[in-house]
Amino acid sequence: MWFFNDEEKELQKICRQFAEKELAPKAAHHDEAETFNLAAFRKMADIGILGITADPEYGGAGLGATAATIAMEEFGRICASSTLSYLAHSILCVNNIQNNASDEQKAKYLPKLISGEHIGCMGMSEPEYGSDAVGIQTKAQAEGDHYVINGTKMWITNAQYADIAYVYTRTGSEKKNLSTFIVEKGTSGFSVGKPIHKMGMRASPTGELVFENAKVSKKNLVGNVGDSVYHMMKNLELERITIAGISLGIAEACVAQCIKYSNERKQFGKTIGNFQLIQKMIAEMSTETAMMRHFLYSVCKQYDQGIKGPMVAAQVKLALPKMATKIALDAIQLHGGYGYSREFFLERYLRDNKLMEIGAGTNEVMIMIIAKDLLAQGMER
Amino acid sequence: MIAELCAPLKKFCREKMEPSLEHDDHDEKFRMDIFNQLGDLGHTGLTLPEEFGGAGLGYVELAASLEEMAKTSVSYAVTVSVSTMVQAILNEFGNATQKQKYLPHLTSGKGIGAFALSESSSGSDAAALKTTAKKVDGGYLLNGNKMWITSGGIASTYIVMARTGAEGAKGISAFIVSDGTPGFSFGKKEKKMGWKISPTRELIFNNCLIPAENLLQNEGDGFKIAMAALDRGRITIGAIAVGLSERALEEASKYALIRQQFGKAIFEFQGLQFMLADMAIETMASRLLVQEAARNYDLGIKDIKLASMAKCKATDTAMKVTTDAVQVLGGVGYTSEFPLERYMRDAKVLQIVEGTNQIQRVVIARKLKDLYA
Numbered sequence A: 001m002w003f004f005n006d007e008e009k010e011l012q013k014i015c016r017q018f019a020e021k022e023l024a025p026k027a028a029h030h031d032e033a034e035t036f037n038l039a040a041f042r043k044m045a046d047i048g049i050l051g052i053t054a055d056p057e058y059g060g061a062g063l064g065a066t067a068a069t070i071a072m073e074e075f076g077r078i079c080a081s082s083t084l085s086y087l088a089h090s091i092l093c094v095n096n097i098q099n100n101a102s103d104e105q106k107a108k109y110l111p112k113l114i115s116g117e118h119i120g121c122m123g124m125s126e127p128e129y130g131s132d133a134v135g136i137q138t139k140a141q142a143e144g145d146h147y148v149i150n151g152t153k154m155w156i157t158n159a160q161y162a163d164i165a166y167v168y169t170r171t172g173s174e175k176k177n178l179s180t181f182i183v184e185k186g187t188s189g190f191s192v193g194k195p196i197h198k199m200g201m202r203a204s205p206t207g208e209l210v211f212e213n214a215k216v217s218k219k220n221l222v223g224n225v226g227d228s229v230y231h232m233m234k235n236l237e238l239e240r241i242t243i244a245g246i247s248l249g250i251a252e253a254c255v256a257q258c259i260k261y262s263n264e265r266k267q268f269g270k271t272i273g274n275f276q277l278i279q280k281m282i283a284e285m286s287t288e289t290a291m292m293r294h295f296l297y298s299v300c301k302q303y304d305q306g307i308k309g310p311m312v313a314a315q316v317k318l319a320l321p322k323m324a325t326k327i328a329l330d331a332i333q334l335h336g337g338y339g340y341s342r343e344f345f346l347e348r349y350l351r352d353n354k355l356m357e358i359g360a361g362t363n364e365v366m367i368m369i370i371a372k373d374l375l376a377q378g379m380e381r
Numbered sequence B: 001m002i003a004e005l006c007a008p009l010k011k012f013c014r015e016k017m018e019p020s021l022e023h024d025d026h027d028e029k030f031r032m033d034i035f036n037q038l039g040d041l042g043h044t045g046l047t048l049p050e051e052f053g054g055a056g057l058g059y060v061e062l063a064a065s066l067e068e069m070a071k072t073s074v075s076y077a078v079t080v081s082v083s084t085m086v087q088a089i090l091n092e093f094g095n096a097t098q099k100q101k102y103l104p105h106l107t108s109g110k111g112i113g114a115f116a117l118s119e120s121s122s123g124s125d126a127a128a129l130k131t132t133a134k135k136v137d138g139g140y141l142l143n144g145n146k147m148w149i150t151s152g153g154i155a156s157t158y159i160v161m162a163r164t165g166a167e168g169a170k171g172i173s174a175f176i177v178s179d180g181t182p183g184f185s186f187g188k189k190e191k192k193m194g195w196k197i198s199p200t201r202e203l204i205f206n207n208c209l210i211p212a213e214n215l216l217q218n219e220g221d222g223f224k225i226a227m228a229a230l231d232r233g234r235i236t237i238g239a240i241a242v243g244l245s246e247r248a249l250e251e252a253s254k255y256a257l258i259r260q261q262f263g264k265a266i267f268e269f270q271g272l273q274f275m276l277a278d279m280a281i282e283t284m285a286s287r288l289l290v291q292e293a294a295r296n297y298d299l300g301i302k303d304i305k306l307a308s309m310a311k312c313k314a315t316d317t318a319m320k321v322t323t324d325a326v327q328v329l330g331g332v333g334y335t336s337e338f339p340l341e342r343y344m345r346d347a348k349v350l351q352i353v354e355g356t357n358q359i360q361r362v363v364i365a366r367k368l369k370d371l372y373a
Helices: A006-033 A038-047 A065-076 A080-100 A103-115 A228-264 A276-304 A310-335 A346-356 A363-377 B002-027 B032-040 B059-072 B074-093 B096-107 B222-258 B270-298 B304-329 B340-351 B357-372
Strands: A120-123 A139-143 A146-157 A164-170 A178-184 A190-192 A206-217 B113-116 B132-136 B139-150 B157-163 B172-178 B184-189 B200-211
Touching: A006 A038, A006 A065, A006 A080, A006 A346, A038 A080, A065 A080, A065 A228, A065 A276, A080 A103, A080 A120, A080 A146, A080 A164, A080 A178, A080 A228, A080 A346, A120 A146, A139 A164, A146 A164, A146 A178, A164 A206, A178 A206, A178 A228, A228 A276, A228 A310, A228 A346, A276 A310, A276 B357, A310 A346, A310 A363, A310 B304, A310 B340, A346 B340, A363 B270, B002 B032, B002 B059, B002 B340, B032 B074, B059 B074, B059 B222, B059 B270, B074 B096, B074 B113, B074 B139, B074 B157, B074 B172, B074 B222, B074 B340, B096 B157, B113 B139, B132 B157, B139 B157, B139 B172, B157 B200, B157 B222, B172 B200, B172 B222, B222 B270, B222 B304, B222 B340, B270 B304, B304 B340, B304 B357
Parallel strands: A120 A164, B113 B157
Antiparallel strands: A139 A146, A146 A206, A164 A178, A190 A206, B132 B139, B139 B200, B157 B172, B184 B200
């Protein structure tokens, strides 16, 4: 982007090189085998991005939404699954600890998460509470110097590999009585349920977190009892903005491949780029992508300058994933039989991107948030 | 009639076919016994004359049958669709000996028919195919490769398009090739996004000698035969797309009625009601268009524009409806514990096969030009 600063341009270059060298060679393999590219994940520490928004005193990069989105976009172009796991770690776990935990907790947990020694995840959704996240039922009850946690968290990215889980629980009868705990792997009564097989994002592990009278020290309570709805909403904003970067990367990779193929593939004696139907597809998909790229990064820049709000985050989260599904579908169509083949990456990109319309709040929840905000604002601008 | 035809089929599909599908989709496994049983139910040669073991019905009935089958499995429906199309080709263009020899095995569902036109560099531009059939003593020598062949490896009878003459459409001839003919082998099984139960393979012909009596019609008639096949394929693929849409709508609606969020069933949210209503509208519009194309075909009116419109509309609808159905189910829709993600993966290739939807639009536009120029 023309408005990226030198640091951001450098980060973009580093992330692109990393994605091509570390993620590209095995992306198709890990999708097919439903395995996690753990080696590449740990290597992300070498380029200093596992704590991209965390304070430098803990090893973090101290950067903001623009930088995190650049990483998502560049990785998303190559392997959306690995990017999703990276997001769950850096934005859902590390950023939450950075913003909401005590200095003592940060000093204890952040350095290992940022060095790649530990992997993080976040537990919000439950089998019966997805879109209705504030309704979660996993209970934490105080008993002496600890809390006893009971319940199940569902759709947890990185569950099977996580050393540290940032977990939302219910600590009171009112809907907003939510509190958060940092739960370590190996905590008694805490286990990981069965892996979840998915249509896409297959190289990003998804599982359940199961709490059966799990004993967690009071020292691991994040902030004050009942603080969590605010924490949750604040972090969801950054999550929704940065995750849109994955869809941007997917869309850009699809467009680039379509242009290449339109110049190569010959039918009826000429390259298919000569046909106006194909021209329409590539012209429209590239226009949409350019538009979305400008929208996303101007929202990032605003966010980094302190201009925030749930509505605009919901708008990028609605617009980019929807666009990328459309573009991935059209890209397969443009490639015909080859596009449908698993030897080619396009069908994987489509399968991966469908999650983007569901995870971090479905399109329908984004619509609710946007509309609620608009209606509350009335006609004022 | 259609209700009587489809009720036992529905029972079979839901009770016998459905249980193994998720597993077989994962393992990419086709079950010949399921296909044989579809034959026992009389659904593998519906449009063929009774004298060759068919049911003597029309495309309206075939469309209804395939729609019902596709509500459970697009892969099996496609296998039946292609096999029935091959039979129709043999019946229309084959001589008495050819019909007698090949048809009963296929109509009964004991064997499967496959159709080989596409090659790696000639997909939409089918007339540019490069596989050759050279006239020699005792027949024709086939050399070349065919790509994306549905039922490749499981079929017993293949109709193969090869070049006997000059470049272009008029140099193409159609041959009947039996599985096991020396010089005829298979390349690797394609790994695909969907249609995983239905195998897709490359066919390899390496000095494969075909007896002269296996030529369909005369030399140079191949392209005409291939185009006749595609006319029928447009209707049957459209019917499969309608069945797929209907099932996705059914599953999404049922789930929306059960799933509670914010204290009520998600069906009660207008956002979902609008999605489901649109899915229902588009599915019904597609069904009526496919039925109209089938009815015309049965009346002997070869309205290619109508068939192309039916194929485009029904398959574009299936893509949209299955994508939205995954969306209605949210996270669980994305997992393989529910069939919705399979429906969405199966939908995409419907927009590509039997002439991509781009080619269909070109055909429709050409007909518009004929009409108004």
